[in-house]
Amino acid sequence: MPIVSRGFKGKRRGEGPSDRVPPGQYLTDDFPVLSAGPTPHTPVDQWDFTITGEVDELTRWTWDEFRALPSETFTVDIHCVTKWSKLDTVWEGVRLDTLLERVETAVDYATAYCDGGYTTNVPLADLAGGRAWVVYGYDGELLDPEHGGPARLLVPHLYFWKSAKWVRGLRLTATDEPGFWESNGYNLYGDPWREQRYWGD
Amino acid sequence: MAGAAVLGRLTWRVATVLDVRPETARAKTLVLGVDGWPGHRAGQHLDVRLTSEDGYQAQRSYSIASAPRQDRLELTVERIDDGEVSPYLAGDDLREGDRFEVRGPVGGYFVWRSDAAGDVLLVAGGSGIVPLMAMVRQRAEETSPVPTRLLYSARSWDDVIYRDELERLAGAGFEPLFTLTRSQPAGWTGYARRVDASLLGEVAPTPPAATFVCGPTPFVEAAASALVGLRHPPERIKTERFGPTGG
């Protein structure tokens, strides 16, 4: 039973459509940043994307190969665990389906790994079905390093820490292995609509 | 034990305001009593939830300013004028006995470990001092010998949160350094420029064992990138970014 805070009225109620703003979130026009350390700056000629782990064969794309893959421009809403949501963000990138189609595996989980050492775990089912991308464009421009450039994962139906910045590949695993924030108190799955922010949510 | 504090399920707990202390014209410290608070580690934050008469709720994150303690804790909130939550928490109306909900502690990464060896650099921009203050306070309480340097950037001397306490704690291996970016008092001998590579190079000529940077996003981006540019190993730099691009 929540307790009432004397005199609190709330200014931002009803700002967003309730079917698009999950519980506990508020809308922002800004693009806040959540990172645990300094921003890496990887030149694209040193960038590649690999799928490793429990796979029949390691698959690797250089930057040029990656940019030659079929891509799309699409609009989604994003939700950060620090409480902000941003509607109608426009991205450009490659569907995970396009990447996973090249890979033979019998396992169900993936860990995204990144420059700077960041990792995050996502069930493979959440990466498939047109719900996840590796993006390199934001709002008509190349993605800023601050926001994850050259490329970041984008899994908008989960809290935004799952959309790993500076992503360099996926490691497929038989079990769901907690990534960086998931080992530091944040939820293993991270569904904003069920408000799965922290351990035990 | 505080070290295991994030392990359990984080439930909402009632926080009762025990005291309100003005820090600067815009920032206030709230002393809270929280029933069943599991303890925290210096650097962690919590979530605050406010509920209005008619059930509307708003949540925001706030760093814990006090050193780890079981029975009470302190937050320091800076008022953002057009904000929803900070004008309530750091406004003129909040008083002893008022209540809201908190849950935490959150964040197992941006934490200071009193048993870690090696020197520490703390870099604060504005209200980014808050989680770093928890570290400074814990260090002082434990009379830890860890050499600790704080570089704190504020607009003016009157915007420096915890000013008297920081000056009082100086010594015994703790060195607070201030840079005032907009205005300086007469006779000011501290720094008076933005935190950049040249300033960080003076303050930390060799990479410390651990560096914590906290403040508004542009401040943290600039400071952390400058440190990496000065060849500080990135894995020794931990950052916490407050809020959007503003500040």
Ligand SMILES: Cc1cc2nc3c(=O)[nH]c(=O)nc-3n(C[C@H](O)[C@H](O)[C@H](O)COP(=O)(O)OP(=O)(O)OC[C@H]3O[C@@H](n4cnc5c(N)ncnc54)[C@H](O)[C@@H]3O)c2cc1C
């Ligand atoms: C991990 C974490 C720890 C934090 N710790 C603290 C703390 O110890 N003390 C503290 O005062 N705040 C802290 N914050 C920021 C805090 O969570 C709120 O964002 C802040 O109090 C503003 O909330 P609001 O509801 O008043 O403003 P909102 O209604 O959310 O925003 C109103 C306007 O102010 C802008 N704005 C929001 N936040 C800021 C900001 N920080 N600087 C400049 N402009 C801003 C918004 O873009 C918006 O335009 C922390 C944030 C995080 C993520």
